[in-house]
Amino acid sequence: MKHVTLDDVAKEAGVSRATVSRVVNDYPHVSDHVRQQVQNCIDKLGYNPHLIARSLASKKTGNIGLVFPNSIHNFFTDPYYPRLTEGIAHACNENDYTLSLFIFHTEELEKKLIPRLTRGGLVDGIIVQATGIDDNILFKIKNGEVPFLVAGRPLNLPEANYIDVDNVSGAYNAVAHLIRVGRKKIGMISGPRNTSAGLDRLKGYRQALRERNYPIEDGLIVEGDFTELSGYHAANQLLKNQEVDAIFSASDTMAAGALRAVKDHSLSVPEDIALVGFDDLPPSRTAVPSLTTIRQPIRRFGVKAVDVLIDIIDNGSPPPRQVILGTELVIRESCGSI
Amino acid sequence: MKHVTLDDVAKEAGVSRATVSRVVNDYPHVSDHVRQQVQNCIDKLGYNPHLIARSLASKKTGNIGLVFPNSIHNFFTDPYYPRLTEGIAHACNENDYTLSLFIFHTEELEKKLIPRLTRGGLVDGIIVQATGIDDNILFKIKNGEVPFLVAGRPLNLPEANYIDVDNVSGAYNAVAHLIRVGRKKIGMISGPRNTSAGLDRLKGYRQALRERNYPIEDGLIVEGDFTELSGYHAANQLLKNQEVDAIFSASDTMAAGALRAVKDHSLSVPEDIALVGFDDLPPSRTAVPSLTTIRQPIRRFGVKAVDVLIDIIDNGSPPPRQVILGTELVIRESCGSI
DNA sequence: CACAAAACTGAAAGCGCTTCCAATACCCCA
DNA sequence: TGGGGTATTGGAAGCGCTTTCAGTTTTGTG
The missing domain is CATH 3.40.50.2300 (Response regulator)
Structure with missing residues (x-):
């Protein structure tokens, strides 16, 4: 079964690729009549956009990276992290982002993955779990091209975007x-x-x-x-x-x-x-x-983190976003x- | 800071894009001399391959999706799942794959995400946590274009690839x-x-x-x-x-x-x-x-799961891979x- | 030393999509 | 009815990379 492309739909509907793209993305400047017709062809052929191709063309990956630094060694022992992860995953999906999980188990893995993460066009933004003051992972991420948000107040990078509870x-x-x-x-x-x-x-x-x-x-x-x-x-x-x-x-x-x-x-x-x-x-x-x-509010924490990060992705950073959630x-x- | 591309490196080194690509990917048919020279330029310019572009061209995403169906509602309550997730994430990274996490919290999310997951060219393969016999998520995934492996013996799809403990x-x-x-x-x-x-x-x-x-x-x-x-x-x-x-x-x-x-x-x-x-x-x-x-062996379970899935990705499926790990x-x- | 084979390199065609820009069709009001 | 404006559509140029194929150079052998 061959993958159905935008071209196939265009051919079927007798319109140009550009028009189909507009319909798929719900853009204006398409007459209702054509839109309906294209939509029919999409349904008929079972077309699904190729996300990778879209990423390349639009320069947005639709991916958010969640990073647990090497120094977090109790990822699964402490229920906190899974719960946070779940909240973040949920929020990502709700916002049409995909969550990529990076658990840096070793120094080498960290060294290998960070450049890829911060330069490879792999993710649009990064949420990184705060660590001890002696961990310099934030500096490495800061040097990349990708906006990031720290989960927890980062002691050694006070000007970073972060979210924390009070x-x-x-x-x-x-x-x-x-x-x-x-x-x-x-x-x-x-x-x-x-x-x-x-x-x-x-x-x-x-x-x-x-x-x-x-x-x-x-x-x-x-x-x-x-x-x-x-x-x-x-x-x-x-x-x-x-x-x-x-x-x-x-x-x-x-x-x-x-x-x-x-x-x-x-x-x-x-x-x-x-x-x-x-x-x-x-x-x-x-x-x-x-x-x-x-x-x-761990769950809400995750949701808010994603909200803020997406805002940064869409609108740029300054002034630093620093969000504090209440406790009970x-x-x-x-x-x-x- | 502009992203450095293959072209930039090629220009700098005075060779063609193809040659640089060969060096980056460690392919043969490049003389040691040229290889060294290109490598120097790569280092000098701080080039990192654009993973999305690579995916589009090579038709491999380098992504593995990990799916927790809607019916798994105790993802964070039971330490088992986080631990499994960790093992899988680790193994993915070791094998130069990225792990994308999909926790389907709701029916709607599941409906929205599955087509994207199984057709969007988003992932090369899927690991899906086994669920109850009445959950028909496996059938939906089976209809996609992406190979998958079930973590746990799937009661309602006995011919699927799966991995389980004894x-x-x-x-x-x-x-x-x-x-x-x-x-x-x-x-x-x-x-x-x-x-x-x-x-x-x-x-x-x-x-x-x-x-x-x-x-x-x-x-x-x-x-x-x-x-x-x-x-x-x-x-x-x-x-x-x-x-x-x-x-x-x-x-x-x-x-x-x-x-x-x-x-x-x-x-x-x-x-x-x-x-x-x-x-x-x-x-x-x-x-x-x-x-x-x-x-x-939860950790080993995750590692093995990734191994098997990658094997399926590289070499196709039949006969069904069904792996059973021992306990102690x-x-x-x-x-x-x- | 000649010639076939092997090794190396570059040109170019995509991968499937977005998006800019130009072209065309349509509308309104004078 | 004509002219300006607006809404709609298509053409085409990429996004950054891989990969095939053909051309060029080098190597090996009798």
Whole structure:
């Protein structure tokens, strides 16, 4: 079965290629009569435009690249990334874009793929997941010809286009809630301090304590890396060395680890330890006890990211687009007050 | 900054486009001297081939599409899919293919995207996640012009190319192990019976019981849908109505739910109930107690899938490629014997 | 040293589409 | 009815690359 081309349709309808193209793309300057007739031929022949050819001629690929840098090694461990990916994929498809996924597992792959991605005419725009401050992937992408948007505030490229949630106020609200329900000594399992999410959530924690005149003690803050295991270890450390009656974890995944640690210490949540997470991933709702947490609109995040990127693609960048989405405190059982 | 084209390089090097093309693609019939000289110009000008143009001329897109049908609604809930996606993405990149991700969230999206996918010259091949027997997406894809491979045995299109793990023998080994450690009444939380994974694992369970002359009772089999919650409910049902001393769950995620149910019944794993899962997802290793399970080589699955698909792309299909990968019993604490 | 064969190189024809520009058809109002 | 304007259509030039084919040079062999 031969591929039906624009030419075939034109011949069949007895018009020129240009006219068929106009009909296919829903452009003006075609009489209703001709348009109808061409449309009939399109349906009859089962014509589908050849997207590659279209790309070449129009200089638009209709592709968006989603990049997870080499330093994101827990792509599938943390439900956050898949969920984000899903949201972005959905939004792309809704907007007639195709999503190309690039997971850079190794340094070499990164080296090989970046030039292709940023120069090959492969994609119209790139969404790249923010990483640690020491990762210079953004600089490499910046040197390319393709507009890009960072998912998460990029610490080392503050002038970039990015989209993020309000981590500071989210964390602030989490801690403020713990204070509100009467907790006196609130520990924190923070994220990595070389990431903006880690830093900003820590900032919100400090801000809430300071405002209520709670002492801010270094010993109350233990750094994790957003994995369950790191949450477990961090909570253990907190429980061994400090008399905390509440823990704010910078992610739900780490909170799950913390919960496990609390149980290992024969303590219970929320009676002995109130626990608040961050993310509101699905497992948190069904956990026992269910987890109070800060909801990120991950799905909406993806949709918005695509919206903004498409806007940049269509209209150019400056001024830098920097979008911050709000969060929401979701109160469940783990903090002892409904 | 203007995009550097083949022509620019040709002009700079004082040769024809054809020659530059040969150098770029590492084709023979170019003298070492000219090749070196052209390569210098390429480096000097920072030339990168325009992939879209190449596609149009060579009739190969260098793209592989990964499709998650509408009926897969737990793409991000179940760590399995992200992990598979990651493996496939990696393998694609290793083989100089780009992965395009299609998550069909809605019927309409599916209707819109499939023609584009199967006719638009958008991808060279498709990997599509197997779904229930009542989903007719495979028939739609089959009608296209693009070769495809199903991830999982497709119940309703047995002649398709597919890759799967040996679910029957995996389940068999799981149950055989439970019998070996002395369990007498083994319940099963099965997967959906309209999927091959659900069916095959159930088959393995039955086979193991039958071989050891254990009775096969319908009441011992409760159907889940691979989610944690369904595992929880199924286990509750099993514990309420039956005096089981072991449960084989058709997935780790459901096993996690089952573990929760067991604890709710004030029973303990493995003392009262031995538990075996299927998948060997990362959380199972750190769970308490750690979960005995059947390891699927998800990563290798993805790599192999891409290998096979590329082979089909390059060499055509018949005979149908049907690849089955082995599984491995991973013994941990949850079945009471190390 | 001659000649066939092999190796190398360039010209040119597309791949299927968009889009600019010129050409034609149509309309309105004086 | 004629002239200016507008709406519609077709012609043709690319987009940047691959690939075939023919022409040219080099090599190998008797």
